[in-house]
Amino acid sequence: MNPAESHPLPEETSAPGPRVKIVGVGTAGLRAVEHLAARAAGALPLAVVHTDARLLQQCAVAERVLLGEALTRGWRAGDPDVARAVAEGETERLQALAAGADLLLVVAGLGGSTGSGVTPVLARVARDQGCLVLGVVTTPLELEGRHRARQAEEALRRCHTAADAVVVLPNQRVIRLVGEDCLLQEAFDRVNDVLAEGLLGLTRLAAGRGIVSVGFAELCETLRGRHSESVLATGEAAGEGRVREAWKRVLACPFLGGAETLAQAQNVLLWVEAGSLPLKELSHVMEEAARHCDDRNILMGAATDPALGDRLRLVLVGAVHSHADAPAWTPPPEDPETEIVERPASSAEREPPRARRFVPPPPKLTPEETARLFAENKRKGKQRKTASPRNVQFMLPLEVVRKERFEKCDPTRYRGEDLDVPTFVRRGVRLN
Amino acid sequence: MFKPSHHIIVGLELGTSKICVVVGALSHEGVLNIIAVGQHKSRGVRKGEIVDHDLASEDVREALRQAEEMAELRIRSVYLGVTGAHIKGFTNRGRHHLPPPERQVTEADIEDVGHNACALGLPAEREVLHVFRQHYVLDGRGGILNPIGLTGEVLELDVHVIHGHSERLKTPINLVRQAQIDIEEVVFNGIGSSLAVLTPQQKDLGALVIDLGAGATEYVVYAGRVVRHSGVLAVGGDHVTNDLAYGLRLSQSHAEQLKVEHGAALMAPEVRGRTLALQANGLESDTVSLENLHRIMSLRLRETLDIIAEDVDRTGLLSFLRAGVVLCGGGARIPGICQLAQEVFGLPATVATCRDLGGQAASLDQPEFATGIGLVRFGATRVGQRRSAGLMARLASKVGGLLNKTAKP
Ligand SMILES: Nc1nc2c(ncn2[C@@H]2O[C@H](COP(=O)(O)OP(=O)(O)OP(=O)(O)O)[C@@H](O)[C@H]2O)c(=O)[nH]1
Numbered sequence: 001m002n003p004a005e006s007h008p009l010p011e012e013t014s015a016p017g018p019r020v021k022i023v024g025v026g027t028a029g030l031r032a033v034e035h036l037a038a039r040a041a042g043a044l045p046l047a048v049v050h051t052d053a054r055l056l057q058q059c060a061v062a063e064r065v066l067l068g069e070a071l072t073r074g075w076r077a078g079d080p081d082v083a084r085a086v087a088e089g090e091t092e093r094l095q096a097l098a099a100g101a102d103l104l105l106v107v108a109g110l111g112g113s114t115g116s117g118v119t120p121v122l123a124r125v126a127r128d129q130g131c132l133v134l135g136v137v138t139t140p141l142e143l144e145g146r147h148r149a150r151q152a153e154e155a156l157r158r159c160h161t162a163a164d165a166v167v168v169l170p171n172q173r174v175i176r177l178v179g180e181d182c183l184l185q186e187a188f189d190r191v192n193d194v195l196a197e198g199l200l201g202l203t204r205l206a207a208g209r210g211i212v213s214v215g216f217a218e219l220c221e222t223l224r225g226r227h228s229e230s231v232l233a234t235g236e237a238a239g240e241g242r243v244r245e246a247w248k249r250v251l252a253c254p255f256l257g258g259a260e261t262l263a264q265a266q267n268v269l270l271w272v273e274a275g276s277l278p279l280k281e282l283s284h285v286m287e288e289a290a291r292h293c294d295d296r297n298i299l300m301g302a303a304t305d306p307a308l309g310d311r312l313r314l315v316l317v318g319a320v321h322s323h324a325d326a327p328a329w330t331p332p333p334e335d336p337e338t339e340i341v342e343r344p345a346s347s348a349e350r351e352p353p354r355a356r357r358f359v360p361p362p363p364k365l366t367p368e369e370t371a372r373l374f375a376e377n378k379r380k381g382k383q384r385k386t387a388s389p390r391n392v393q394f395m396l397p398l399e400v401v402r403k404e405r406f407e408k409c410d411p412t413r414y415r416g417e418d419l420d421v422p423t424f425v426r427r428g429v430r431l432n
Numbered sequence: 433m434f435k436p437s438h439h440i441i442v443g444l445e446l447g448t449s450k451i452c453v454v455v456g457a458l459s460h461e462g463v464l465n466i467i468a469v470g471q472h473k474s475r476g477v478r479k480g481e482i483v484d485h486d487l488a489s490e491d492v493r494e495a496l497r498q499a500e501e502m503a504e505l506r507i508r509s510v511y512l513g514v515t516g517a518h519i520k521g522f523t524n525r526g527r528h529h530l531p532p533p534e535r536q537v538t539e540a541d542i543e544d545v546g547h548n549a550c551a552l553g554l555p556a557e558r559e560v561l562h563v564f565r566q567h568y569v570l571d572g573r574g575g576i577l578n579p580i581g582l583t584g585e586v587l588e589l590d591v592h593v594i595h596g597h598s599e600r601l602k603t604p605i606n607l608v609r610q611a612q613i614d615i616e617e618v619v620f621n622g623i624g625s626s627l628a629v630l631t632p633q634q635k636d637l638g639a640l641v642i643d644l645g646a647g648a649t650e651y652v653v654y655a656g657r658v659v660r661h662s663g664v665l666a667v668g669g670d671h672v673t674n675d676l677a678y679g680l681r682l683s684q685s686h687a688e689q690l691k692v693e694h695g696a697a698l699m700a701p702e703v704r705g706r707t708l709a710l711q712a713n714g715l716e717s718d719t720v721s722l723e724n725l726h727r728i729m730s731l732r733l734r735e736t737l738d739i740i741a742e743d744v745d746r747t748g749l750l751s752f753l754r755a756g757v758v759l760c761g762g763g764a765r766i767p768g769i770c771q772l773a774q775e776v777f778g779l780p781a782t783v784a785t786c787r788d789l790g791g792q793a794a795s796l797d798q799p800e801f802a803t804g805i806g807l808v809r810f811g812a813t814r815v816g817q818r819r820s821a822g823l824m825a826r827l828a829s830k831v832g833g834l835l836n837k838t839a840k841p
Pocket residue numbers: 025026027028029031032051052076077078079108109110111112113114115116138139140141144148171188189191192
């Protein structure tokens with residue numbers, strides 16, 4: 001007998017679920033995808049993108065894209081701006097990479113050149129094609145220095161703009177788990193573990209085949225609206241008390257950065273998987289969830305998978321109100337010697353100390369007002385999502401340029417006068 | 433939801449303080465409804481022009497995204513507003529000799545004189561944004577709106593031309609293109625604002641619209657229903673802030689805050705000697721002179737309006753503006769600005785209201801949105817014109833052609 005006949009495919013596969021694709025960008029992304037390939041069955045579509053020809057050659061992943069060969073001759077980009085330019089010059093190839101996918105997970109280590117430069121471009125291209133794009137990125141270790149930290153910060157900002165959502169794994173948090181004594185390679189291996197866990201979790205959640213279904217649609221709902229911080233956490237445990245233990249792991253997950261983050265979540269998707277799932281345990285999961293986040297915001301899905309045996313697995317995805325004074329990640333502080341003080345000398349002595357910078361108000365139309373205003377155009381009952389991320393956007397203390405305002409542009413001249421100079425100065429008006 | 437039969441028109445203003453996207457839906461019956469706005473703080477624009485491509489690009493994309501989300505549609509093209517010191521307006525006269533024996537004005541003569549009026553002899557680096565028809569002059573007799581059928585020897589046409597530096601126009605055009613957004617037309621912001629705030633009566637009676645933005649101040653004169661004059665002064669709210677920062681020894685952001693919270697366009701006698709306590713970390717640490725704050729602001733604002741008044745006065749139009757001065761842009765919020773304008777121009781001055789917004793979009797009636805809303809109005813007029821023939825439509829296609837030229841990288 002033909003083996004395919006003895007094991008008929010489950011019925012669901014006839015209506016294919018959302019197509020998920022995972023793309024690793026740069027060395028860190030490539031390693032994470034390799035790690036994933038080694039762990040997961042070959043079922044997942046994986047791809048890697050790099051500017052480094054040698055690394056790609058040695059890579060076992062089937063779909064490999066070398067960018068910028070003409071420009072960098074396969075020797076790495078070296079600088080995020082170069083990598084970005086290279087990617088922007090080869091958008092068709094990135095389009096091809098994302099073609100056909102519904103959910104694109106882009107994995108990269110920010111801080112180097114390729115990951116930092118290419119990830120936002122890939123995200124934008126894929127998003128323009130209609131993919132839901134989720135960036136899964138790491139930020140550098142403190143010991144990697146300020147330069148990398150700054151490059152990562154810049155890249156993260158770009159990723160936030162380009163992708164639907166970004167989950168950030170600060171490598172430093174992983175170090176806390178493994179201890180300072182371990183080898184760098186061990187530390188990165190552990191990072192790759194966490195990344196693989198997270199990616200697999202997302203994939204399972206998106207597929208959403210279960211007794212209580214949540215899936216791709218809910219994932220879109222939760223993650224579209226990029227200006228909230230996004231969180232991802234996974235936890236797995238077996239045996240007696242596995243629910244509590246799995247929750248403990250979720251809260252300790254380095255992606256999450258602690259229970260406080262979860263408490264701020266406005267939307268949480270919770271995916272529960274186990275070999276078998278007694279109702280009692282499921283309600284236990286929810287009870288625990290309610291202790292850590294507002295349970296009105298939780299959407300739960302569950303599935304049984306005999307392959308899990310005694311184990312229970314939780315995957316949690318959420319959108320979080322970002323707090324202006326509690327940024328998810330900040331680069332290490334500057335040395336006082338190298339800090340550039342950008343304020344006019346004349347005001348240096350009397351610059352009043354201020355707790356926070358003032359941002360000139362946008363026209364007095366609050367996002368909520370706007371949302372209400374156009375409520376008629378919206379689908380009924382789904383307004384909660386559109387209002388809050390924008391809300392966050394306008395509360396963020398956006399950079400106020402502290403340089404002289406007119407530094408980068410031509411002076412405004414009128415009848416031989418430079419109008420950029422204060423009128424009272426040109427008129428010789430004395431202040432009292 | 434609006435019907436798919438509606439024509440979607442999007443206006444995009446790359447302002448110095450905010451990027452603003454306004455989405456309108458034009459019904460077949462010609463009713464325009466504003467259905468969404470997106471806005472984002474602008475970080476890459478100074479004096480109305482892009483100085484940081486990447487930041488501006490991010491801000492634009494974010495504003496577009498917001499508008500798309502709200503309108504629940506994908507924005508494919510925009511009417512792009514532009515401003516900056518390089519933009520100039522002037523009035524040009526085209527001349528055409530009516531051929532004997534009839535010497536009666538026909539469609540063909542209209543076309544010829546229009547063509548001649550568009551022969552501008554501008555330097556190669558200048559790009560035309562708009563050509564607005566003003567009036568026909570027949571044998572020296574002016575003010576004719578439609579000369580067809582009249583007889584004479586020399587037919588002339590005055591047009592108001594707005595043009596800019598082609599390289600500097602390319603910057604915003606390319607930025608928008610890179611976001612995979614097409615550009616329907618490039619429009620001078622001042623024209624946008626005027627369309628949003630002037631009623632047909634005001635255009636007829638004569639009005640001066642001044643858009644007091646953060647980086648630049650645009651002004652446009654309408655009279656007899658046509659555009660008579662326009663200009664840009666690259667001075668705006670940022671200059672006010674900068675003057676205050678310098679004079680009061682404050683940071684830019686602190687100066688901005690004081691300007692918005694305690695600013696005034698005129699020195700009132702009662703502020704003499706008054707001071708403001710500065711709040712820092714919740715403690716009162718220092719004071720600043722309210723008198724100086726108002727003095728610095730009023731000097732700057734008066735100077736700005738003086739420069740505009742002088743320019744408009746040179747055209748001899750000032751005494752024809754029976755509907756007075758209409759102020760918009762964020763600067764129109766400054767207390768006392770109308771009174772100051774009244775003094776400077778010797779004309780009644782009012783803060784603009786965006787006309788015919790109606791119903792649910794009424795809260796968009798804020799001076800900062802004038803440009804964005806006006807860009808949508810401009811688009812709506814264009815859509816209307818596409819359905820009709822005549823000189824304006826031909827001019828529109830001409831301008832469209834110029835845009836294509838401008839847009840080539
Ligand atoms: N998970 C993981 N992270 C790594 C690894 N190597 C480096 N990283 C992290 O990823 C960041 C970016 O480094 P790379 O991925 O090597 O840089 P890249 O994007 O390939 O850029 P170029 O090598 O300059 O082209 C570093 O700052 C590290 O924090 C690795 O093997 N695994």
